[in-house]
Amino acid sequence: MPIKTLQIPTTDGQADAFAAFPDNGEQHPGVLMYADGFGIRPVLREMARELAGHGYYVLVPNIFYRHGPAPVIGLPEHIGEEVRPAIMAQLMPLIEAHTAERVLSDADAYLRFLTTQPEVAAGPVAVTGYCIGGLLAMRTAAAHPGQVAAVAAFHGPVGADGPAALAEITAQVHFGHAESDLTPEALGELNRALDAAKVDYTSEIYPGTVHGFTMSDTDAFNPVGLQRHWERLLPLLDRALANS
DSSP states (O other): OEEEEEEEETTTTTEEEEEEEOOSSOOOOOEEEETTOOSSHHHHHHHHHHHHHTTTTEEEOOOOOOGGSSSSOOEEEOBBBBHHHHHHHHHHHHHHOOOOHHHHHHHHHHHHHTSSSSSSSSOOOOEEEETTTHHHHHHHHOOTTTTEEEEEESSOTTTTOOOHHTOOOOOOEEEEETTTTTTTHHHHHHHHHHHHHHEEEEEEEEEOOOOTTTTTBBOOOHHHHHHHHHHHHHHHHHHTTTTH
16 A cells, blocks of 8 residues: 655645555545644554555645644654653644644645545545544534535544534544543533534444554554444445445
């Protein structure tokens, strides 16, 4: 599965990115994948390749491009709990600087780029995200209701913008929550808000998981949780993008 390094034009400069896609000369539905807060690194390339292998063109932008190309900060091969606080201390200013205004401006640029690639089929796209990327995926789907047909977020703060933001979502939705991130009571509150917004969704806590469970280069990794993520994500994309 080839990986192509790319530069995405945005209103604030060039965002470095990569894409994974089947190298068969055909066009495939587009998927915009937002990384977690640690950003682009080998595990994200593995996940993008895995998804591309199911017949998708997967675009992964460096959301922190304003601060430099990925990796914006130095990361160890394995992000253990002993180094996590120091890494997060470096990342939090970047995350806090990534305002909602910047998110939406970038989303416009990312989707414009994605949908004009020669390997991408015409029609709707999907957006998926991890950790903070889950919130970015939500904001992207809400801002592009006619274009984003599916949105999936894993261990992400998807309710951060409040119930009103959910009403803008027309995409089919899956939320996979970490057990450490959301109580059953909070899940019920979120799902009631999704019901009230008439969103077509599934939203569940993945048993035995902690925040970051999809990422195999961290102590949070849970292989059962990652497999469950694929079992939810792939059918969602197939349903939403089958006709593109």
